[in-house]
């Protein structure tokens with residue numbers, strides 16, 4: 208049975224106006240297209256739309272180093288010459304260019320993810336959507352793979368104030384390396400990434416033998432896939448892993464990164480998923496009935512991304528929408544078929560045999576069996592949110608059945624619980640290296 212969820216959706220009207228630079232595959236404009244489709248399909252009438260909070264440097268240094276965030280605030284196209292050393296140190300330039308308004312862009316997409324986390328903590332919604340977020344490659348000390356600030360890690364740190372176990376699921380075609388690395392040593396967060404692996408595909412990590420370390424051993428799950436995977440084999444693999452994750456981990460909150468570069472025809476990707484196949488995973492997660500933060504991510508064929516996330520918004524709302532794209536100011540992007548579910552061009556053969564996929568799922572399940580069932584954390588008082596302006600107590604009484612119980616709320620994670628000691632981070636990396644060799 209499907210229950211209508213209380214869905215909030217974040218939209219900052221400026222977030223689609225940033226430019227990574229001519230020829231760069233990451234185009235924030237895809238967000239404007241997506242939002243236009245959402246409006247023209249009338250989906251805004253079925254959910255609460257908010258202009259999100261903007262993250263400040265204090266929010267960002269909950270994960271990132273002070274020096275890196277200070278640099279992001281100061282660097283701009285006009286002064287880039289004076290930062291030569293820092294550009295190398297923080298990995299800016301190249302894939303992660305310095306563009307006009309870079310810090311504002313980071314503060315918008317990060318603020319929206321954080322706002323979603325706060326509202327889930329307050330139980331003022333069941334599902335929070337931020338298509339501008341999901342920048343999963345950003346590292347504590349540097350930018351990486353078009354990502355500067357890791358909004359996902361920052362949102363999860365906020366969720367850990369109220370949720371004992373957070374599950375992170377990543378269906379971007381690239382490995383969710385930044386999030387995995389951040390939580391590699393803890394059992395409070397399980398990261399599960401489905402991605403293309405091998406033949407030097409970016410970022411090169413995400414082998415099935417990367418399983419976490421120390422307290423986090425077995426709390427990292429990687430599902431390496433080969434090119435050309437289609438809807439049926441992808442969903443079968445996804446479900447095979449996630450149903451076991453649910454049984455063994457019993458998360459109290461889920462963060463889902465919906466990178467759309469796993470769609471067929473992506474400019475950088477090589478999978479063969481349709482909107483429906485990609486959306487099937489989103490629907491499956493939604494129907495697990497756990498508080499859910501839904502984020503965007505990669506996606507480099509602009510029309511595909513906007514169609515995909517619009518369709519997924521409709522799935523999260525349980526609001527069927529027509530296959531015919533409604534007339535809108537970007538209509539020409541959807542020529543010639545003007546269809547939400549265009550036929551996909553199967554240029555790629557599926558290199559994933561049934562046996563291979565079964566073996567990958569089997570390996571993941573065997574690791575999950577090694578978990579002590581659902582680790583618990585000490586239950587104490589719930590801390591106040593640090594976003595003081597979001598006072599939502601009045602709304603908290605509604606629909607208690609679909610929300611977490613107060614007693615499930617653990618004490619706040621101590622500030623920077625996982626990041627106080629830089630050595631921890633380094634140890635995580637070392638362990639990962641060891642586990643590969």
Ligand SMILES: [Zn+2]
Nearest residue numbers: 379381468505
């Ligand atoms: Zn990606």
